[in-house]
Amino acid sequence: MTKPIEIRNPRTGKLDYVIIPPPPKLLSQQCHRMRRGQIAWEEIGIQIRIEALQQWKQAILAERQNITDALVNDTGRLSVSILEIDTFLNSIDRWCNLAPQLLQTTAKNTSIPFIALRQTAVPYTLVGVISPWNFPLLLSTIDTIPALLAGCAVIVKPSEITPRFVAPLMTATNTVPLLRDVLNFVEGAGQTGAALIEDVDLICFTGSVETGRFVGEAAARNFIPSFLELGGKDPAIVLESADLDLATSAILWGSVVNTGQSCLSIERIYVAEAIFEEFYHQLVTKAHRLQLAYPTVESGEIGPIISENQAAIINEHLQDAISKGAVIHSGGKIEELGGGWWCRPTVITEVNHSMKIMTEETFGPIMPIMPFSTIEEAINLANDSIYGLSAAIFADPPELALEIGMQIDVGAISINDAGLTFMMQEGEKNAFKFSGLGGSRMGAASLKRFLRKKAFLIKTNTNKDPWWFHDEE
Incomplete structure (x- = not known):
């Protein structure tokens, strides 16, 4: 049985909210359910995924006041919370506009005249996101949105310091049938985050260098990619x-x-x-x-x-x-x-x-x-x-x-x-030194992080290849 975690209100100092982390077995079951859901999510194609995210945006707009109130209670500030929600909503539109072109299959000739190349990509099945407390909504969704459009299922573990926004956000999410099986937010502290790494195929982490090192090491042990956005000075x-x-x-x-x-x-x-x-x-x-x-x-x-x-x-x-x-x-x-x-x-x-x-x-x-x-x-x-x-x-x-x-x-x-x-998040960039590891979170490259490249090499004639063994006459 996991213990409840009491949450401090930053304006009053009072412990006025409680979250209950999922037991490891339940978390694992949720991940398995999302893996099953991802199959259909990928198969429906990018246009239907865009429609689902636009429905999500409308559901969030309907729930906006409750999300705002939760963010204010999470962080103690209002104007930045409003800006955070606006930036989040704008990012849905931006990625919906960009995704179709970025996900196109391309075909081209190669250096060998009778071999054609068809380049495509397939999504990672289940992406895990571990996000920090300073921008609770924005940083829990900055990786989530492009990953969903790429065709991944996404499970998010926000910071236990600012978890109040999760309830109204999930209320909005659950009104979109196509998202129910491929997007989930789980509450918990570091132990839940560590357990999550064991059940996903790729992990995005935003936080301190110290914790990021543990996340990167755990991901490496599991042979999964990790994208780490860490500290700055x-x-x-x-x-x-x-x-x-x-x-x-x-x-x-x-x-x-x-x-x-x-x-x-x-x-x-x-x-x-x-x-x-x-x-x-x-x-x-x-x-x-x-x-x-x-x-x-x-x-x-x-x-x-x-x-x-x-x-x-x-x-x-x-x-x-x-x-x-x-x-x-x-x-x-x-x-x-x-x-x-x-x-x-x-x-x-x-x-x-x-x-x-x-x-x-x-x-x-x-x-x-x-x-x-x-x-x-x-x-x-x-x-x-x-x-x-x-x-x-x-x-x-x-x-x-x-x-x-x-x-x-x-x-x-x-x-x-x-x-x-x-x-402005259009410019592709990498974090240098101890500020992070992995591909760009900004720009078009951000979506491509959630895809595994796949190449089809197609022979276009019936002649014997010159490098084959020669048949004896």
Whole structure:
């Protein structure tokens, strides 16, 4: 018998929700049922699958208020929850438009005149998705949607920190008969996730490097692919030629949206010495304008820290920086309000790479700023990290930023903006270093991750092949 898990409300600190993980045997049975369902799901073809996902979208729209309320209770924030739902709904349409072309069978001639090639692909039968707590709906479905359209069945294990959205989402899902047997969300913690890896054919994981390593090792033991989207410590580089008003506004948003609880948050900022003072003064002024979403979710832009453990990490990083000489210009501490943990947008100077706040993932609304004297120094500082997820570069002309970006060891770079991979998912990218492993989650390549390529080599004449053994006369 699995034990119930009590769930903390990030705004009140109270344990006000309970989930009951499925016993391993039941989880295994669910996976076997979904494998059977996948056969028909693949056979109905892409057009019927698109119709099913469009029905799902309509069902979600009908259930939208309940899903929104659940996300607000999960995360303590409203505006980002609305944006999260909109992005999710838009992604259904985007993938439905892209999928038919991506799934076409192609035929072509080969280097051998009498051998034709027909290239196709078949879906993995059952895809497992293990998703994190910072964007509960979006990150549990970002892999799910293309996998379903590819013809896979998908079972999702969201974070046990933010599970409330699952119930209204499954209410919507269960109104679409074709999806009932090929899409399921299961509740549970790490033990459930570990059990899930044993029953699927491919695993997508989003989370920490530490847990991602365990997921990758477990997948390797089972000879199944793993796609790992892990941590980040994204740098921003601001050159003297940059538009400072634009740069400070973009970096502020890229650093503190969703209270900085995003792997693509800007977590370290390198600014040319000549504009350093003006830059951080502008950033501080703009940071002070943002308010906490307290006492109500409409009170401000900055929501609570969702995970209590993360609040402790943010506090540890701040105290480490202060003890080593960092100077706080705004925010700078963890506050307890109404039982929840909060952190105001925090601008810090006098920082260096001996501090955790410049080298470890903070996952909070923290903006540490260092000056640099040469472009080469800025590039070296940006690359001085175990992470390589994304970055931002501000310069005029943009070609200069692009030239610098070619030397930054990350998978996606926003030019004269920040956090663009959150808003636009067309660009294919890989995670560098410890930020992940596997094919691109963005762009058309994302759907193709869920397909195994299959080649038909077709002899087109009745002649004997020249490489066969010669028959004796």
